[in-house]
Structures are given as structure tokens and as C-alpha cells.
Amino acid sequence: MANCGLYCVNLLKMPFEWLVGLRYTRAGRRNGRNSFISFISAISMAGIGLGVTALIVVLSVYNGFQTVVTERMVSVLGHVEVYEVGGTGLADWHSVAAEAARNPQVKGAAPFIEMQGMLVHGGDYLRPSIVRGILPGEETKVSEIGKQMKQGSLDALQPGAYKIILGAELARELEVKMGDRIALAMSQGNSATNMAPLMRSFTVAGTFEAGHNEFDSGLALVNLEDAQQIINAVGPFGLRLRLQDMQKAPEVAAELRNSLPGRLVVRDWTRLNSTWLAVVKSQKNMMFIILTMIIAVAAFNLVATLVMTVTDKQADIAILRTLGASPFSIMKIFVVQGALVGVIGTAIGVACGVLLAWNVGSIVGGIESLFGVHFLSKEIYFISAVPSDLRWGDVGVIAATSLLLAFISTLYPSWRAARVKPAEALRYE
Structure with missing residues (x-):
């Protein structure tokens, strides 16, 4: 009981916008009135997580291939070459x-x-x-x-x-x-x-x-x-x-x-292979943009979720306005709700993506053994296992992009909620 009381006290110390936003996020699970909205919110969360996972795994495998090819290339070329002019x-x-x-x-x-x-x-x-x-x-x-x-x-x-x-x-x-x-x-x-x-x-x-x-x-x-x-x-x-x-x-x-x-010319391996490195960088950037679309689709589903929530909660919004809540406070409530979905989805995606990236070689090997197929032919690719090189810088960029898209998706529904007029919202209640 003491722990429960302490938890309630800590909650009461939170700004009311956070309390209401968290309550709206869990409302569908608590009473079933908004179960459909809660279901769409869960789908958006899962979509964000899936997109983040896919992006982390694909870029890690791409980095792995790049690392293997680079190591094999410099194993023959050397790291620096010195010429007489x-x-x-x-x-x-x-x-x-x-x-x-x-x-x-x-x-x-x-x-x-x-x-x-x-x-x-x-x-x-x-x-x-x-x-x-x-x-x-x-x-x-x-x-x-x-x-x-x-x-x-x-x-x-x-x-x-x-x-x-x-x-x-x-x-x-x-x-x-x-x-x-x-x-x-x-x-x-x-x-x-x-x-x-x-x-x-x-x-x-x-x-x-x-x-x-x-x-x-x-x-x-x-x-x-x-x-x-x-x-x-x-x-x-x-x-x-x-x-x-x-x-x-x-x-x-x-x-x-x-x-x-x-009079000597000194060139390092990055200059000797500048064209190849430029192609690799452009391909990686295109891969990032294409796979980010998966996250964008899931993040913008939050728009529909929050618009439906705003429509359903117009009476609550009107009551809060009459009690003195400002339009900015109303906006914060729905930004908190949408951002929470983005944060949870991103966290799930990062956790799953990192685990898969660390074990993708074993997972692909198990699938090949189970179904008797070979995804990489050694005669063509000169490697028999899927390489993976997880880079935390990429993970950070992916997570930040996902959170930014989720935040952007909350702006229009939140702005619309802030424009709800209390008198009109309560007219038919």
C-alpha cells in the first residue's frame, strides 16, 4: 500500500497534460469504449517497431558486406601507395x-x-x-x-x-x-x-x-x-x-x-577507390530513404488515430477548457499520447533490430539448414554466411528519425484539438 501511495504521489507531481495523455493512451484497454482506437494505435506502434527493426537489420547487413569487400580489396591493394612523379x-x-x-x-x-x-x-x-x-x-x-x-x-x-x-x-x-x-x-x-x-x-x-x-x-x-x-x-x-x-x-x-x-605522390586506399566508395555511400543513403518510408507510413497512421481520439474526446476537451486549460495545454495532451506511441514503437524496434543484427548470420544459417536452401552462393559472392556490422551511429540516426516522424504526426491532430470550442462541443452532450 505504501508503494502504491508513493506511486500515486509521483503521478500527481506530473503535469496534468502528461497524466491525461497517458490516460488516453491506455483508455481503450481499461474500459473498451475506445478499443478500436486503441487497436489502431497498437498497429501504428507495431508498424513503427517493424520499420525500425527492418532498417537496422538491412543497414547492418549492408555495412557487413561493405566491410568484407573493403577488407578483401585492401588485402591486395595495401593501405597507402607512394609513387615517383x-x-x-x-x-x-x-x-x-x-x-x-x-x-x-x-x-x-x-x-x-x-x-x-x-x-x-x-x-x-x-x-x-x-x-x-x-x-x-x-x-x-x-x-x-x-x-x-x-x-x-x-x-x-x-x-x-x-x-x-x-x-x-x-x-x-x-x-x-x-x-x-x-x-x-x-x-x-x-x-x-x-x-x-x-x-x-x-x-x-x-x-x-x-x-x-x-x-x-x-x-x-x-x-x-x-x-x-x-x-x-x-x-x-x-x-x-x-x-x-x-x-x-x-x-x-x-x-x-x-x-x-x-617529388612523390602519396595516395591512400580511399582515394584509390573513391568511385567505389561514392557508389557504396549513395546506395546506402538510398536504402535508408526507401526503408524509412516503412516507418513514415506507420508514423502517419498516428494522424488517423489521434484525429479519431480528438473527435471522441471533444466533451473532455471542452470540460478541460472551461476549467481553465489553455489551447497549448490541450495540444500537449495529444502530443504526449502520440509521442508515447512513437517512443514505445521505436524502443521495441531498436531492441529487436539490435538482437537480429547481432544474430542474423546464425538465423539465416538456421533457415538454410531447415529448408535446405542457400541464400548466398559461394561461387558468386565468395562468402557463405550473411555478414553483419552493427553501427551504433546508424542505430541512433534511425531512432531519431523514427521519433521525429512520430512527433510530426501528432502536430495536426493536436492543433485541431486545441481549436475545439467548448460551447459547441457541449451543445449535444
């Missing part, structure tokens, strides 16, 4: 690497050369490719290709051996296997007197699978010295750097521009 190559790349290593974020550096050419096998199979010259011992410091080998090893790329390692999809398209001979055809320049392509034969020494189609179908690796011999370069084109934290790549790139000697 003149295009003659870094003859003394060791000193540049040593200077870059003075930055605490730099974990490793490796030289490289990139060439564009046509790979030919048997005269019938031709595929354009980017051929990258590397040093096997240094490459493992900046990329994960050594761990992504399906056949062979990076150590097979010895200078003078003219061995080549292909992406798994590229090897499949060329129909080659370990030990086969393929030719690399390259242009010798733009001179009209030198139209014949440069040809060099290589032996297939392995394949790798990065899980990113751009590299698996279009990248080949050779020894750095072999690449220099082919194009008569005095040194590597540049260095690829690996950082402690890839998200700090833009900051580290800016620091290296000021600290590295000579």
Missing part, C-alpha cells in the same frame, strides 16, 4: 621505405611495378590483365596474397625464372594449370615505327583467390626484377604501405606527403 621509378626505394617506416602507423613497405597487357594461352584464350611485379619476401608485409594462395607459393617468383601467379578466375578463363606456359603481350609505345607488341613467355607457378572479382579475374603477379627487365625500368614504380589502422590512411598519407623526400 617523373615516372622513372624509385631507384633507391629502400631509403624511401625507411623514411616512411618512421611514421608509427606504418607496419611494412613493399615495392611494386604495374603493367597492363594481354595474357595469351594456346592462341585461343586471351584475357586483359594487370601484371604486378613484386618481391615475394616483401609482399607479405603489405598484403594477404600469401595467405590467399590456392596453388603454389609466392616463393616461386624467383628473379630470372619468369614464373607467374594468376588470380583463380583468370586462370579458369585462360584454362591453364600449374606448369603451363602463357605469353604476356604488351605495347612497346606509341611510335608509329614500332607497332609490334612485346611478347614474353611465363610459366604458371600458382593461383590465388582474394575473394574480390576485380583481382581474381584481372591480376597476375611476377617477380619485380623480371618486370623491370621487360619494361627496362631502373626501379619499382612505387611502394605500397600497410598501416596499423587502415581507417587512419588519409591522415597518414597527409603526414607522409610532408615527411618523405623528393
Whole structure:
């Protein structure tokens, strides 16, 4: 009894607008007169919760795919690349690497050369490719290709051996296997007197699978010295750097521009893949807008609910007005009622969305096992489980958007309630 009394005292300390708004929200459950209005209110609440849940789960899965693709992309590219401006190559790349290593974020550096050419096998199979010259011992410091080998090893790329390692999809398209001979055809320049392509034969020494189609179908690796011999370069084109934290790549790139000697170009992975990142951002924004419509539909159902409540409660409104309640107080009553529905619906949606986002991989896996279906084909997507990356910043934006839409939905019905004239409302009571 004491606890009940304390609860009643705390309620009495609340503004009367809150007390009446809370009472109207629960009225349908208490006496059944407004059960239909209460039912519509519950549907609106459930709709808001469903929309918030769907938005959180979809954006988390989208973030998961983005994270996986980005990690696989930078596992081959590196985090920062350093080029010599003149295009003659870094003859003394060791000193540049040593200077870059003075930055605490730099974990490793490796030289490289990139060439564009046509790979030919048997005269019938031709595929354009980017051929990258590397040093096997240094490459493992900046990329994960050594761990992504399906056949062979990076150590097979010895200078003078003219061995080549292909992406798994590229090897499949060329129909080659370990030990086969393929030719690399390259242009010798733009001179009209030198139209014949440069040809060099290589032996297939392995394949790798990065899980990113751009590299698996279009990248080949050779020894750095072999690449220099082919194009008569005095040194590597540049260095690829690996950082402690890839998200700090833009900051580290800016620091290296000021600290590295000579005329060097420094680009981080976000600039190297700026088009892809822009597409991903625009797609995510469109996904957010489209799924927000679900919340908007449910939130604007509150308009109908509150309009019906205002119509039903005109006598109560008139009595409150005659007792001295201002039009603004009447507005607050119905804003409280509608906002409460939005808050509860949003809270339910956030709780369900977070739980589903954390366990979406297990849930999808269970559905696949139960019904014997596969939502993601490993041959197409290179992953067998649905990734999820829940970001609390996204959750906060979703919750704020849901609450804002619910609040906006209360304004017109509340304004209409404030305009009720007591004399006319009580005329037929």
C-alpha cells in the first residue's frame, strides 16, 4: 500500500497534460469504449517497431558486406601507395621505405611495378590483365596474397625464372594449370615505327583467390626484377604501405606527403577507390530513404488515430477548457499520447533490430539448414554466411528519425484539438 501511495504521489507531481495523455493512451484497454482506437494505435506502434527493426537489420547487413569487400580489396591493394612523379621509378626505394617506416602507423613497405597487357594461352584464350611485379619476401608485409594462395607459393617468383601467379578466375578463363606456359603481350609505345607488341613467355607457378572479382579475374603477379627487365625500368614504380589502422590512411598519407623526400605522390586506399566508395555511400543513403518510408507510413497512421481520439474526446476537451486549460495545454495532451506511441514503437524496434543484427548470420544459417536452401552462393559472392556490422551511429540516426516522424504526426491532430470550442462541443452532450 505504501508503494502504491508513493506511486500515486509521483503521478500527481506530473503535469496534468502528461497524466491525461497517458490516460488516453491506455483508455481503450481499461474500459473498451475506445478499443478500436486503441487497436489502431497498437498497429501504428507495431508498424513503427517493424520499420525500425527492418532498417537496422538491412543497414547492418549492408555495412557487413561493405566491410568484407573493403577488407578483401585492401588485402591486395595495401593501405597507402607512394609513387615517383617523373615516372622513372624509385631507384633507391629502400631509403624511401625507411623514411616512411618512421611514421608509427606504418607496419611494412613493399615495392611494386604495374603493367597492363594481354595474357595469351594456346592462341585461343586471351584475357586483359594487370601484371604486378613484386618481391615475394616483401609482399607479405603489405598484403594477404600469401595467405590467399590456392596453388603454389609466392616463393616461386624467383628473379630470372619468369614464373607467374594468376588470380583463380583468370586462370579458369585462360584454362591453364600449374606448369603451363602463357605469353604476356604488351605495347612497346606509341611510335608509329614500332607497332609490334612485346611478347614474353611465363610459366604458371600458382593461383590465388582474394575473394574480390576485380583481382581474381584481372591480376597476375611476377617477380619485380623480371618486370623491370621487360619494361627496362631502373626501379619499382612505387611502394605500397600497410598501416596499423587502415581507417587512419588519409591522415597518414597527409603526414607522409610532408615527411618523405623528393617529388612523390602519396595516395591512400580511399582515394584509390573513391568511385567505389561514392557508389557504396549513395546506395546506402538510398536504402535508408526507401526503408524509412516503412516507418513514415506507420508514423502517419498516428494522424488517423489521434484525429479519431480528438473527435471522441471533444466533451473532455471542452470540460478541460472551461476549467481553465489553455489551447497549448490541450495540444500537449495529444502530443504526449502520440509521442508515447512513437517512443514505445521505436524502443521495441531498436531492441529487436539490435538482437537480429547481432544474430542474423546464425538465423539465416538456421533457415538454410531447415529448408535446405542457400541464400548466398559461394561461387558468386565468395562468402557463405550473411555478414553483419552493427553501427551504433546508424542505430541512433534511425531512432531519431523514427521519433521525429512520430512527433510530426501528432502536430495536426493536436492543433485541431486545441481549436475545439467548448460551447459547441457541449451543445449535444
